[in-house]
Amino acid sequence: MKIQNPVVGFINGLMVTIRSTLRRPVTAEYPAIEKRLPLSNRFMGFPALTWDYDIEEPYCTGCMVCVRECPTQCMSAQMKDNPQHEKGLSRRRKIIESFEINLGRCILCGICVDVCNFDAIEMSHEYELSKYQRNANRVNLNQLLDMGVVYQNKLQWTPKQPQKNSGIPLPPKQSEDSS
Amino acid sequence: MQVHQQVSEYSDAIDLMVNMGPQHPSTHGVFRLVIWVDGERIVKVEPHIGYLHRGSEKICESEQYSQIVTLFDRLDYVGNLNNELAFCLAVEKLTETVVPERAEYIRVILCELNRIASHMLFYGVYGLDVGATTPMLYGFRERERVQELFESVTGARMMHNYIRIGGVKEDVPDDFDKNVLILLDHLKRGVDECDRLLSQNEMFLARTKGVGIITGEDALDYGVTGPALRASGVIEDVRVTDPYSIYSRFDFGIPVGSNGDCWDRYYVRVEEMRESIKIVEQAISDIPDGDISAKVRRIIRPPVGEVFVRTESPRGDLGVFLVSDGSDKPYRVKVRPPSFANLQALEYMLEDTYIADAVLVLGSIDIIMGEVDR
Structure with a gap:
């Protein structure tokens, strides 16, 4: 940590500035959509519910484990009997009826994704919070599923445990009237 | 004003x-x-102080152990990973969990990169405190690169929640090694460039040399730790004197100042970034394969007892004291934040200096109010 001649230090600093004027800028203009920086695949935006394309229903069964584990209690959910299961079209006995997340409270920790047993919730790539209405940050089931569909299509998402969590009804031994 | x-x-x-x-x-x-x-x-x-008091320590008592990691993210909000590590080490010590090798290496690499990012923020903001606007752009440019890597590994740029009790959240992506090496290349050049730009600048020297002096003994008496203490010539670094995690395996130096003035406190941090780069280089070269997390239950119930761990966060000696009553929530969590202790010495450092230097001395301690008030 020795001190050089101050003039040398000043000129050195000036050289750094001159050299970096010739470089390309590292900044990106944020609101323009085409100029945004790309998000990495693991980016954690707001949580969203995933959609099971095999039988066209959500993966979520409303088991409430994410609601209980959430550090900020920003979610609420309700389950109902799955009508598709009674018809033999789905493996899920229960299905989500309503789901609300207050995105203003969400701290994007990803704990809900870790604890979910059904691959039903994922951290989407949505990250913008500004809304025109006061309570527009409270998103309901349909909005969450929309966010999820956008995320699934963007990343070609597949469930982590496809065997266990697929909604396709099991072969006849369990329910005979499903074809 | x-x-x-x-x-x-x-x-x-x-x-x-x-x-x-x-x-x-x-x-x-x-x-x-x-x-x-x-x-x-x-x-x-x-x-x-107290304007940013959120009662984090009290909230910890009503959260499960796995949820508290998110609160520790928000104490020192530019050295998040180091804070997470401190809490996880405390719980692991209490439950006697053995963390897999690979997880330890990942932790060390990310924590040291986090230290560089934190010091880069200090570098930029300190330039701003002195009155130079340019260094901020350089500091933030380098910090941005580190955060980009964090985003690709942990999914978040600041509040990661990546270091978990027993290991880390998920394995690093496949191109992690390559990206870290590229990043280190950038950072090496970046640190040199930052150093050349500001450290020996005549005006910077005139403003920071001999300002806010604190001697080694006084600093120790005040409980100053971290770069602010090392600038006063005391060789004290928890990574070396009381090694935690796997820091004893790496070969790195402790930059020490001599005068204990603002310039020393600044330059110790610049040198520390170079040492951190050395640690990351060594860690990335012998990172083993294997598990990334020990087997821990989803709801952790440590045995009744109390534990204290200290780690070296970018700002100094971060201590976590944890009392467990055997339930899934801690009985008491006490954080010993380095910024809070370093702030005590401010009164002493500012005595008999010029009012124009008040901002300078305050900036050189590098306080983070989130950590001071908790």
């Missing part, structure tokens, strides 16, 4: 009481400093 005129008890002359903050751009958060001046000399200062 509001100015009141009043008769001071400290001298016969009419002094000024200058109220700096809480809404002041150079206080690095919401921090209020009441300064009594005699002419341009500071007679006395009185720091007021």
Whole structure:
């Protein structure tokens, strides 16, 4: 940590500035959509519910484990009997009826994704919070599923445990009237 | 800055009481400093804290162990991973969990990169405190690169929640090694460039040399730790003197200053970035394969007992004291934040300096108000 001649230090600093004027800028203009920086695949935006394309229903069964584990209690959910299961079209006995997340409270920790047993919730790539209405940050089931569909299509998402969590009804031994 | 005129008890002359903050751009958060001046000399200062108090320690008592990691992210909000590590080490010590090798290496790599990012922020903001606007752009450019890597590994740029009790959240992506090496290349050049730009600048030297001096003994008496203590010539680094995690395996130096002035506190951090790069280089070269997390239950119930761990966060000696009553929530969590202890010495450092240097000395301690108030 020795001190050089101050003039040398000043000129050195000036050289750094001159050299970096010739470089390309590292900044990106944020609101323009085409100029945004790309998000990495693991980016954690707001949580969203995933959609099971095999039988066209959500993966979520409303088991409430994410609601209980959430550090900020920003979610609420309700389950109902799955009508598709009674018809033999789905493996899920229960299905989500309503789901609300207050995105203003969400701290994007990803704990809900870790604890979910059904691959039903994922951290989407949505990250913008500004809304025109006061309570527009409270998103309901349909909005969450929309966010999820956008995320699934963007990343070609597949469930982590496809065997266990697929909604396709099991072969006849369990329910005979499903074809 | 509001100015009141009043008769001071400290001298016969009419002094000024200058109220700096809480809404002041150079206080690095919401921090209020009441300064009594005699002419341009500071007679006395009185720091007021508590504007950012969120009651984190109390909230910890009503959260499960796995949820508390998110709260520790928000204490020192530029050294998040180091804070997460401190808490996880405390719980692991209490439950006697053995963390897999690979997880330890990942932790060390990310924590050291986090230290570089934190010091880069200091570098930029300190330049701004002195009155130089350019260094901020350089500091933030380098920090941005580190955060980009964090985003690709942990999914978040600041509040990661990546280091978990027993290991880490998920394995690093496939191109992690390659990206870290590229990043280190950039950082090496970046640190040199930052160093050349500011460290030996005549005006910078004139403002920081010999300002806010604190001797080694006084610093120890005040409980100052981290770069601020090492700048006073005391060789004290928890990574070396009381190694945690796997730091004993790496070969790195402890930069030490000699005068204990603002310039030393600044330059110790610049040198520390170079040492951190060395640690990451060594860690990335012998990172083993294997598990990334020990087997821990989803709801952790540590045995009854208490534990204290100390780690070296970018700002100094971060201690976590944890008392468990055997349930899934801790009985008490006490954080010993380095910024809080370092702030105690501010009064001593500012004694008999010029009022124009108040911002300079405050900046050189590198406080983070989130950590001071908790």
